[in-house]
Amino acid sequence: MERERTFHTPTDYQQAMLHAWAQYATLKGGENASYIPYLAQVPAHLCAVAIVTVDGEVFSTGDADYRFALESISKVCTLALALEDVGANDVQEKIGADPTGLPFNSVIALELHQGKPLSPLVNAGAMSAVSLINARDSEHRWARILNMQQRLAGAAVTLSDEVNRSEQTTNFHNRAIAWLLYSAGTLYCDAMEACEVYTRQCSTLVNTVELATLGATLAAAGVNPRTKEQVLSAANTPFILAEMTMEGMYGSSGDWAYTVGLPAKSGVGGGIVAVVPGVMGIAAFSPPLDAAGNSVRGQKLVASIAHQLGHNLYRCG
Known part of the structure; x- marks a missing residue:
């Protein structure tokens, strides 16, 4: 009812x-x-x-x-775009829909589940979602994600160079996660491209x-x-x-x-x-x-x- x-x-x-x-x-x-x-x-x-x-x-x-x-709220926007691009079944099969039970940047969670991220709202799953976006190259991938953020918010959302610089120079842990995803076959573009674009979307x-x-x-x-x-x-x-x-x-x-x-x-x-x-x-x-x-x-x-x-x-x- x-x-x-x-x-x-x-x-x-x-x-x-x-x-x-x-x-x-x-x-x-x-x-x-x-x-x-x-x-x-x-x-x-x-x-x-x-x-x-x-x-x-x-x-x-x-x-x-x-x-x-x-x-991390940007993960919602990229998830939305991934759902539009590849559909709900592929998102669930390739990323997942379960909580990891571990911190959002956990490497152990990946190891425990054979490289499957489980959720697009943790860092591993968010990078996997970035890699699912239909794109010709990294700049096209980034442009499509930014456009989704702008349309959802109804505003001219822009990248902060200062935030991005601060994050890109400290994202070594996420780079490691990206390579683990790539080695497990759960990343669908170049590993460093996925990590770099993901870092931008957060910035x-x-x-x-x-x-x-x-x-x-x-x-x-x-x-x-x-x-x-x-x-x-x-x-x-x-x-x-x-x-x-x-x-x-x-x-x-x-x-x-x-x-x-x-x-x-x-x-x-x-x-x-x-x-x-x-x-x-x-x-x-x-x-x-x-x-x-x-x-x-x-x-x-x-x-x-x-x-x-x-x-x-x-x-x-």
Whole structure:
């Protein structure tokens, strides 16, 4: 039986957002990611939250115009493009749809599963997804991934040379993962091309409203509610949301599903996006992270809004 959609007024969204903001915008705790030099320097006090509905309504507060590194949230965009290019069956067969149970950059996870990444939302699976994109060469591959980011966010998302330089000069671990994938036959282009393009995709900048728009596009079955473009096929959005549920919040994905009940994806740049199918995208940004790599304030802000508005996919009635 199909669940009845909960309808809210603009005032409901605004009040829920402001209530969450009042509670958590100055919450203490966590530390910026330090293994990427650029991220360590982002002011820790920055904070923002935004809602974009499937009807294109926008609500935001805080540093919502500040542009931050997309980081691992970019994996959602490349997954979307891979699904469009090769289809859901190939993505599941070649990459997988299960949590690894290990850190997002784990080499052991690859060894334990004979080189199969298991999830496109961990580093190994994300590089495998990059390699599945239909492309003539590395620049064409990169251009197509950037274009998908722009269309999902409904904005001129651009590469930050500073972030990219900071990441490309410290990505030795990912290069090793790429070669392991290649040796196992689970990488489908040149190993260093996949790693380099993957690093670039993590180095683009978005603001919180654009991130919420990305979430709202998934909530609206692939239609960007602000540009009205059908960015990806409606048939592919459930696969993306399933992957986000399984591995979107790193090692805390199960706890997030248990307590919040929404598909979500975080990045070590401090961003989090959650999706309420058929209703809205919720995004938050704040650089200090917990031990799992998720924004401390961002989790609280998104969870508070979802709870206040009564959105949990596992709630029956």
